[in-house]
Amino acid sequence: xxxxxxxxxxxxxxxxxxxxxxxxxxxxxxxxxxxxxxxxxxxxxxxxxxxxxxxxxxxxxxxxxxxxxxxxxxxxxxxxxxxxxxxxxxxxxxxxxxxxxxxxxxxxxxxxxxxxxxxxxxxxxxxx
Numbered sequence: 803x804x805x806x807x808x809x810x811x812x813x814x815x816x817x818x819x820x821x822x823x824x825x826x827x828x829x830x831x832x833x834x835x836x837x838x839x840x841x842x843x844x845x846x847x848x849x850x851x852x853x854x855x856x857x858x859x860x861x862x863x864x865x866x867x868x869x870x871x872x873x874x875x876x877x878x879x880x881x882x883x884x885x886x887x888x889x890x891x892x893x894x895x896x897x898x899x900x901x902x903x904x905x906x907x908x909x910x911x912x913x914x915x916x917x918x919x920x921x922x923x924x925x926x927x928x929x930x
Contacts, residue, residue, distance in 0.1 A: 861885065
């Protein structure tokens with residue numbers, strides 16, 4: 803799945819600092835509250851703050867019900883890979899936006915690629 807992530811040198815050669823933070827945790831763990839607080843505090847500190855949405859939530863809100871227990875093993879693997887590719891693409895778009903800007907930026911990710919491991923069994927995750 804390396805077809806999606808930006809080369810590290812694109813970020814390190816940027817003239818302004820870019821920080822990426824991924825918030826992870828189960829449902830009702832406080833991620834949304836933390837994102838809101840971080841956005842406010844970091845903005846007050848002079849950072850441009852970008853918030854990358856969670857791919858799985860976007861898919862569900864768009865009508866794609868994620869019921870991997872109803873999918874065959876190979877269908878579940880394909881679905882999870884697509885969620886991961888979507889998450890990586892979203893992160894890339896926000897990172898490119900930060901690179902093209904001219905101010906110090908913090909990119910906050912509402913979950914990340916590895917979060918899918920909490921919602922799959924070990925065999926499925928290893929197949930990915």
